[in-house]
Amino acid sequence: MKPVAIITGASRGLGRALATGLAEAGWRLVLDARTPSDLAAAAESIGGAVGDVVAVPGDVRDPAHRAALLDAAGEVDLLVNNAGILGPSPQPCLTAYPLDVLREVYEVNVLAPLALTQLALPALRSRAGAVVTVSSDAAVEPYAGWGGYGSAKAAIEQASAVLAVEEPAVRVWWVDPGDLRTRMHQEAFPGEDIGDRPLPETVVPAFRHLVTSRPPSGRVRLAGLTVPA
Template sequence: MANSANTSTDQPTALITGASRGLGAAVARELAPTHRLSLGARTPQALASILGELPGATGWPVELTDYAAVARAVEGIERLDVLVHNAGIADLGTIADSSVAQWRNTLEANLVAVAELTRLLLPALRAANGHVVLINSGAGLRANAGWGVYAASKFGLRAFADALRLEEPALRVTSVHPGRIDTDMQRDIVAGEGRDYEPREFLTAETVARAVRNAVQTPRDAHPTEIVLRPIAR
């Protein structure tokens, strides 16, 4: 696995997907002082900025829906303490206007790819009695109009977490359900809604990342199964 800013070989290891920007990058910053990091994104170029900021981390560029490439990318990972599933897409719209391609692409990115990466890394996670953190959404608890496709993927992700928790009792599995977060993706969503963007309406990525860090650092006598965060208007 990667070397972190603190290169002690007895540090726990962490792999974070979707780590090039936004919430994933914020989680990387939170875990960097205590973990050896591998940071995932689609391309090496996407990781250049965060790796420049966290030079002890290692890039892990792979397209998560290219399952042959993912299988090659996990070769050599024999022990993994923390797996943070942050990568995903938000393709919104009504059910009436949805397409088969939209359903397939969303479920593939937000659910199938998560399940396959987790499956491939189970031996490494078991070796460490590891922790799987799944960045879900408020849409994984309640679906709203215009969010049906996305919500279905996140409801599925929650079910995946629940099943994994039961099937792998040596692992800790945490579903994090944040409300809407101030990120570039959120700006695109709000633009699509035809509204002005007000960052104060949303959670900060740093707040959600700190919740992830707190879950990871929870003493081993406790299992943080679900974390729900909602923004407070500022």
């Protein structure tokens, strides 16, 4: 029987790359994104090659949508909390950060993945599963202009660390994929050429090695992970 993964934010960028990598490794996937047409296109592309891909469009902040993801999965071996938002582009300094926007950044990047993790935990416990939450070096480095996004990622990293202590039967990893050539990264640097950043697909081998080798729970820098040849 194929292992089952839920991946949020899977219509493009890193989420789509990770979904493709798991599908090629024989996983059954339940994919989430907010834009139905983009998610359908991604699911068709991934499923057309390997099959067993279910698209469930919606907003991870919506409790009904989170329940629908779990219903579509049935059993869950892996939850990948990848969906996130940057906030304003260009990013403002904290002294000028609109608080209503900051609340949204925290809703999407902290509360929604925690809520989905809570919902998935009974299944993950029963199958000795794992939670991967995508973070950033902005969670640990004080970059000017990154106070909103970075502090949200710092919050979800700390929540992940506590969850790892509280749930010893489940692997919990918070991963820093490094700077990648994605739309979100471009939004962080409007008008700049980010063509020197690697594509998201470059970290897929490290990600697959992580979920198959199952090291102890903790923070993982994907670009620095040694992958056997």
